[in-house]
Amino acid sequence: MKRRLKSGILALSTVFAMALSGCSSQAGADHTIQVWAMGSEGKQMQAFVKGFEEEHNMKVDVLAIPWGDAHDKLLTAVAAGKGPDVLQVGNTWVAEFAEAGAFLDLTEHLDKYPNLNPDNFFESATATTIYDEKTYAIPYIIDTRVLFYRSDLLAEVGYPNGPETWDDMLDAAKKLTARGEGNFGFDIDKGSHHIPMMMAWEHGWVYDTEKGADNFKDPKFKEAMELYSTFFAEGLSQLEAGKETVQGFTDGTYPMFISGPYMVNTIKEQAADIEGKWNVRVMPKAEQNTSMAGGSHFTVFEGTDKVDEALTFINYMTDPETQVEWYKAASTLPTTKSAWEDPMFANDPFMKVFGEQLNSTQPFPVIAEYEFIASELLKTLEQVIRGGEDIDEALESYQEEVRKILSD
8 A cells, every 4th residue: 555655646746746836834924824624614714714813823824625636635745745734634544644654743742732632532533543553633523424314204114213223224114115116215325435334333343454354254244235235136225326315305205314414404404394304313223333433634744844833723623612613614523522512512402413423433444545445345335236246256356355455
């Protein structure tokens, strides 16, 4: 993996280094720090940082980058040796880029900034900030998944509070699908590796770094992948592209789906007609009901000459009060545990479910190769659910592909 990443860096450096010449942290004014913020929150952060600027007499230059472009842009920055002072990165990227020397080791700095204490954050969030026993990132946004369901339609098939177990999920999905042609029980995003991985955890599977590709020989992993494929094989989940999720949820085509906190406000805004007819609950249980601990972290670019300024900014953004205000602005869940004591979360029935689920979460494997392994898993599952490949043969082939990825 290190060779693969370095090859990518060398290939990109010639093409993009000139485009980054204005992005070096050394090019900014003395009291300016540069921040790369990803996704829809990037533009919101441009206005949000005004409070920090006034409090600390510093200027924050925020560049908003779409998530789809972020990985390549960071790769380019590493190749050129020129980047911002602070970066927002997906929590599965830390191992990959820490291995490449892209991020500053923050281990010795944590005691200087009270809000960066690892004890302040959910354990599953801090687990993805550490690589090779060193801290390279600070939790910024935590994300998890819960089950969204049409409570009125689920009540008609015997599950008014939603299904508690995966056996319940199958039963409810079958009854909901039986309503007639064009109706399904459970909408699954086939482009998301989150769902099959969560199913595996919920069946008791645990990734052991020492086992490598042999992790995927575990019968519990196979059981979860069989469950995943069953929803498609029995027509309980739509295989082909269909209605957009909110539309299908509104008209009842897709009465259940798994998603994150952003979807709560989306449904409230776009589906007012079903107010009071839907709800959320923690993930269905097999051996356990573990959900993902996703989200993003703040990191400091290795080449910055403004370490204190960068960490002062991160310390501000991870303050519990700031995290509550940031939720109001961007609808992203705070990763600081004490922020959840605020009435905005404690008194909101939807957010209380997300808070409950955060106590049963697990990070994706903290290995540099994870993104490649996850992508290969989706290809494998596609071969099963669409191509009709035998699950045993598909998983054997998958294990060989993982072995190659880990040895590269």
